[in-house]
Amino acid sequence: MSETDPAAAGLVTCEIAEGVALLRLERPSVRNALSLPLLVRLAGLMVSCDADREVRCIVLTGGVRVFSAGADVEMLSGHNPASYMVSENRQAFDRIRETRKPVVAAVAGYCLGGGCEIALGCDFVVAADNAVFGQPEIxxxxxxxxxxxxxxAPRAGSGVQARAVLEGGLVGAYEARRRGIADCVVPVEALIPAAMEIAAALAAKAPLAVQAAKSAMRFGWRAPMAAALELEVVTMAGLLASEDAAExxxxxxxxxxxxxxxx
Known part of the structure; x- marks a missing residue:
């Protein structure tokens, strides 16, 4: 599946101005559920923005109503362990997370499952006061x-991570800020301007230095984090063969x- 597929073009829009690319998820009727076409389109745009010398920072949002309620569950129902390991959706998540330029997530409403994973993989998380974070996969x-x-865990500690993953509960915006999941909380109507303000400040910095700083801060991801993420994918793939997952x-x-x- 190609990120340039005309049918997928409307699923994620991109506006570039003054060094900032604003990417917006556009499946509001299903709370921006992460279908395969949407993920492939988003990954393609992230890669394009990464390669575009005019883009110095990326803002990723779903608008002021919802960020993303998570994966399109129908997409998961068609996978077995082997197919999941090499699936396009798994590859798309990897490409999104590996963006070299700074990324600001502007989060409103539900930010769950895969949507939450995308947001927490960004460098800054700006939360609207109606934001709700969670990992309900369990x-x-x-x-x-x-x-x-x-x-x-890097943002909020292992205890908060354990509760999120093992309980599958939800965390509101202000609790997310207290725990370090969100960097700041703003009124919903101020969400996009607040994220764009941070992005503009980053875009004004020396671009090579910003990318080098991000790379240095994430150096530890390249071995321990990469190995842990691979184990996560292998474990998830194995669970797809279980009767409990099917149920x-x-x-x-x-x-x-x-x-x-x-x-």
């Missing part, structure tokens, strides 16, 4: 598969309570 009989078992995904799609048997 409720489907699976685990986060795009960084959720790793990305909370959890089917129950979610059927809008009923799951009955897990530990198999």
């Amino acid at each position: 409720n489907l009989g699976i685990i986060p598969g795009a960084g959720g078992t790793q990305l909370w 959890g995904i089917d129950a979610f799609l059927a809008k009923r309570q799951p009955s897990f048997g530990g198999r």
Whole structure:
């Protein structure tokens, strides 16, 4: 699947002005669920912005109503362990996370599952006062598969990460700020201007120095984090073969309570 597919063009829009690229997720009818076409389109735009000398910073948002409620669960239902390991959606998450230029996430409303993993992989998280963060994958009989078992701890500590991943609960904007998940909280109407203000300040810095600083700060990701993320993907892929995962995904799609048997 190509990120230049005309059918996917409207799923993520891109506006570039004064050194800042504003990327906006555009599936509001399904709370910006991360379908494969959306992920591929987003990854392609991130790579393009990374290569564009005119772009010095990226702002990623879903607007003032919702960031993303997470993965399109129907997409997961078609995978087995082998196919998930080499899937386009797994590769898209990797490409998004590996962006060299600074990325500011402007988060409003639900920021769950894969959406939360994308936000926490950014360099700054600006939260609207209506933002809600969470990793609810455990409720489907699976685990986060795009960084959720790793990305909370550097910001908020291992205890907060354990609660997020093992309980699958939700964290409101102000609690997210107290725990270090969000860098600041602003009124929802000020969300995009606040994120753009941070991005403009970053865009005014020496671009080579900014990219070098980001690379240096993330140096530890290249071995320990990379190994941990790979283990996460392998574990997630294995769980897709379990009866519990099939039950959890089917129950979610059927809008009923799951009955897990530990198999």
